[in-house]
Amino acid sequence: MEIFEVTILLLDATFRVATPLVLAALAGMFSERAGVVDIGLEGKMLGAAFAAAAVATTTGSAWLGLMAGIAASLALSSLHAYACVTHNGNQVVSGMAINIVVAGLTPTLGFAWFKLGGRTPALNGDERFSSITLPFADAIGNIPVIGYIYAELISGHNIIVYMAAAAVPIVAYVLFRTRFGLRVRAVGENPHAVDTAGISVEILRYKALAVTGFLCGIAGTYLSTAHGAGFIRDMTAGKGYLALAASYSENGSQSQLCWPVCSLPLPTRYRRDFRVLNYLSSV
């Protein structure tokens, strides 16, 4: 097989694998910018993955699943905010605690509701976001380079992949071109400045964490109802921590190191230690 096609296919896989990472990394970046470290990305994604799959399979609608995933993730991030912002608790401990609770709660509920040993039934049809073939993909698919790229690489992903692609510019716009973004960046850099400007630091951070929750919700949903077809315990397999590393590097010096790491399909062994919760979950 030609090197060209191999590259295209690798990029194609990269899109699929990168989607949840990109969404989660943006989420992490948002809370990071607001001055709240959130190692709870993992837990939020896992919670969302479960909620989405559970609702999708019961209602038969992937979109309702997405709603549920986002809702679950939002709930978790407001818990994080309640602990870290309202009660100024330790951000790392809070994130950890959330990861652990979710790691335990999802299989428990899953088992109680579906009796499938903590997983949800396999999703099919409308219960799942299936891949979209963009117009003319088949038509021009056999035009050498361009057509091939269009058909293989651009076309044929599920909606959430395209959402993730869109999310990057949108988040950038919100962060750098809107009032909300300005305030978020300010509160991360110097909360006192925001305070003296007569803006409530607390509320602002709640909002920022809500955005984090929203994005994690989409990322988690992708795992169980778009890329995968159903929830399996611990299925985030550490993507949350990988994303965290990426968002750290966002403003840090690691970018060059981290982005490739995050956007390539990594062998699981390199993800191992992101599975904090798996280990914490030891009785």
Added chain:
Amino acid sequence: MTTNAPALELRRVNKWFGAVHANRDISLSVGRGTIHGIIGENGAGKSTLMSIVYGFYEADEGEIYVNGALCDIDNPQASIEAGIGMVHQHFMLVDTFTVLENIILGVEGGNRLAGGIEKARIELERLEREYTLEVDVDALVGDLPVGLRQRVEILKALYRGAEILILDEPTGVLTPQEADHLFRILNTLREQGKTVILITHKLREIMAITDHVSVMRRGEMVAHVATKDTDREKLAELMVGRSVLLRVEKEKATPGADLMTIEGLNYIDEDGVARLKNIGLTLRAGEILGIAGVSGNGQSELLEVLGGIISPTSGSIRYKGEELVKNPKFNARDLRKIGLGHVPEDRHKAGLVLSFSANENTALGYHDLPMFNKGATLDRTKMVSACETYIEKFDVRPPDATLKASGFSGGNQQKLVLAREMEQDPDVLLVGQPTRGVDIGAIEFIHKQLIHMRDQGKAILVVSVEIDEVMSLADRIAVMFDGAIVGELDASEATEQRLGLMMAGISDQELHVSDPEGEAVS
């Protein structure tokens, strides 16, 4: 709202911090269109009181009236709405933002920034013209010198439509020129009918610009006077509760041997900017060499190089005949061992570990000396006893060697640092901004100590942006501008104007060029 009501009135305001009664029964009335000064020793309660007015702290008791109307100010928002603006002692700006972004923060006017920014730009141009507050609105605040940052803070307040402007120790960080400019701004504000509350430790400024003065001592208002009916001595006495000597008493210096000779010293920082240019200085035993200059002209780098914190790019530093540059001994730790003390410019950034207790801080830099160790162990009891003697000798308040450094007011923090460096009895002492943010009682004391040290035959280098501090302390004065020494002259022949011009980079030769800003104050 009655038109002749005072712009701001406080009635029986009380504030506790735990056991500390920071403000007790404070009553204050500030007339509209006046500049009202508030003075008091470190820890007297000035910042606390103003923080209450600005809604940072809530008063435990008491009322606040703005233009005669009772206001319930429980957060900055409320205070801003009541038309109050505040310029804080430690600026409240986002360094990574542009001036514009900092100013519109909180009043962006619309969800999208673009629109608001353009509106702000126009409004700001008006304000800048009206109050001569020029500043490049697109510059990054992080890149601005303190003087300009302060203007940004003022613009911020005005942009929010402040009628009452509070400034907490605004000149503590300014050069005379900057200070003069600030006062011209305040005058314009007054003419425009705005009300200004000015907290400062500098009586010169109080006399120069305020209409009324209120004096605080230990949490209480001890006096309200009209500026024209008082003078610096009276005020100082009211503040401290005893008569204070405002001039520095000293005999003519009797310089001895050259202890440190600096020649052709250059330093280029990692960004490739030349910070020090061919510096040549000599420190003599029994003499105080003052370095005057607008802050940011290389004084900080000079101190850091001489202190062994950063190493120069080229040049020579001879100490007691021994070349230090390219010498393994040339690092902060070993320099201390060979008798070089260093009081840094910024006590919070470098001089102290605020989260450490006072006694732990007395060992900072000297923690491996025998006097603080027995064997491998750091000897706590020795540290505490040493600290207690320092506290005793330098009259640090509160006299508690176990209190965290952050628990002392700036003046007392400064005393702790001075004590640590002086009590090691160095032969050469480097001192940066000896009295920044320190009240006159402490200033008097600190100056006495420095003079006393000089008279014991030590060489002292004093770097200060306070032009009159340099003039009253130093025996010789060198002026720095843009990393180089513009000129050096004997204290006796130094006048404020002459130094001011040299600080602007105009060397003696060109002295005939007269400077428009010369006579602004005093």
Added chain:
Amino acid sequence: MSETKSKFGAPSKVPAWVSLGLIPLINLVAAFLISGVVILIVGDDPIKALEVLVYGAFGYPEAVGYTLYYTTNFIFTGLAVAIAFHCGLFNIGAEGQAFIGGLGVGIAALYFDFLPFWAVIPLAIMLGAVFGAGWAYVPAYLQAKRGSHIVITTIMFNFIAFSVMTYLLVEVMINPSAGGSPETREFSDHTWLARAPEFTGMADSPLNFSFILALLLSGVFYYFVWHTRWGYEIRVVGQNESAARYAGISPSKNIILAMIISGGLAGFVAVNELLGVHHRVLMDFTGGYGFVGIAVALMGRNHPIGIFMAALLFGAIYQGGTELSFEMSNINKEMVIVIQGLIILFSGALENMFRPKIEGFFKKRQSLSTAEV
């Protein structure tokens, strides 16, 4: 982390038994209440569950043995994370450092077991610490000299540690007669650490001499951090780097020193697990202790006593949790995880939820003038 760090050692003006005893207790109670609700939902008796948990953790000698055995691991990792924190560093790599420490212990116990016990055991302990330290050195160096973010580098080094160890266990050190199980042969028994003596009744538990080591190291830790100039330097660097430079204290030297100590302490997990309990190198023996160590250190305020308390709490949850899944049919391992999570949430993250009210209740407000302060 600066915001959270500044919290440590914040002076609280209430009696010690309140801030160190009453408040944590109330937090625990809250955690158990919520857990109780969850247990009710899955249809079991929360009161009984609590009984089982407590009984399982402290009810009988063997249980205490297990609790203390877990505590041992948490003390090691808690101290490891704490020393790094004192230098302002966030060591997420204790897990990997512990695993690599296992390699050191293994090498000594497998290839030097011709030595008598009094030689091989110290050697194994030393190698365990040295290997752990070595594994922490590289991220430390990168942070100190290259400014690479220690959080990321330590995470990366965890992966590498795990792949390296798996490779060695599968390909190199594997015991051929173990039928393909990726673990080494059993160490010869003179390298084993002494278990708890019979009379304690804990002889059946994995509790071993390492517990003593943990206590000793806690003491050393306290002495080192607060009573030696090296500890002093580390703390200065951690609290105010520019003050450190002003004082002639090299940040990079101390960053590396702190991380080396951190890794060495993490290595002791291998001593407890391999030399004390399993007597062979095997997969997964680090069991997440390195990560929980972060919570232990934070909850313990980076102070040995606090760390001991937190470690004991986690030890109790772990062993009590085991008991729960033994004794109560509806409570499976996932439930136990939930309960553990809630406990961390309430006694860790939400520790300040009740604090202000309680402290306010105990604080009397005397109106002294600032003069007397």
Added chain:
Amino acid sequence: DDFKPAIIFDMGGKFDKSFNEAGYNGAEAFKKKTGIEYMEFEVTQVSQREQATKRMARKGADIVVAMGFAQAAAVEKAAKANPDTKFTIIDMVVDLPNVQSVVFKEHEGSFLVGMAAAMASKTGKVGFVGGMDIPLIRKFALGYKEGAKFANPNAEVFENMTGTTPAAWNDPTKGGELAKSQFDRGADVVYAAAGGTGMGVYQAAKDSGKLAIGVDSNQNHLQPGTMLTSMLKRVDVAVEDAFTSAKNGTWKPGIKVLGLKEGGVGYAVDEHNKGLLTAEMIEKLEAAKADIISGKIKVTEYK
């Protein structure tokens, strides 16, 4: 009567979609038939293996089934300490008078599904996705490869392990990606021996209209229509046997090797894969099975 059986699952947990789950099914089957409750424990911490085995013995279990090679050391200790308790360990040999060791010839079963894969493949390319890279899984892989080559000497076999850590048993996303990449390289049948990770592999096969092969228990029902077959490793049977034999006194210590001959391994044929395994495929498979049993075909066992 008061017969007390007990089973101890290893790290994966009893719902690992694989080995442990098979054991769980066996225990459940026993419970259904006899109505006798059994004690169970899921190991999550290495040190719990010993704790659990001893605990079960102390609680008066008549037989303790320990799932997985990792429990050998624990069983050995417990068995010595409790000479009159019966222990059965699956996938590992512990040589003690009161221990029964059950091991499977996974390579034989894998050989057959390897053949099936090669026969069903149109491209002549087949894939293998392993879970954690340990000798046991390499055993599956080797047998599969030999089977494929046997059926089609110039068949190409892609082999990927998901990882080198327990995470590899629970990563459907990664499994799916590995399968997809093998499909992209031309494979059209993929065999997954990877626990929960397999779920992702089967899904990927379904999404791209290729075939997948299940493992351990009969997983054909998971994706009806695209599951070619499943390699059966009758852990469930072994567990149930252990319980029943212990109950009616026929339990014997020693080593039980279960291969094709003993019906311990095999391939699944049911309504879900009728159309996929054609009659002549099955014919060939049965023939090969007979030859393996008779020893005419030697399948190498990974050591």
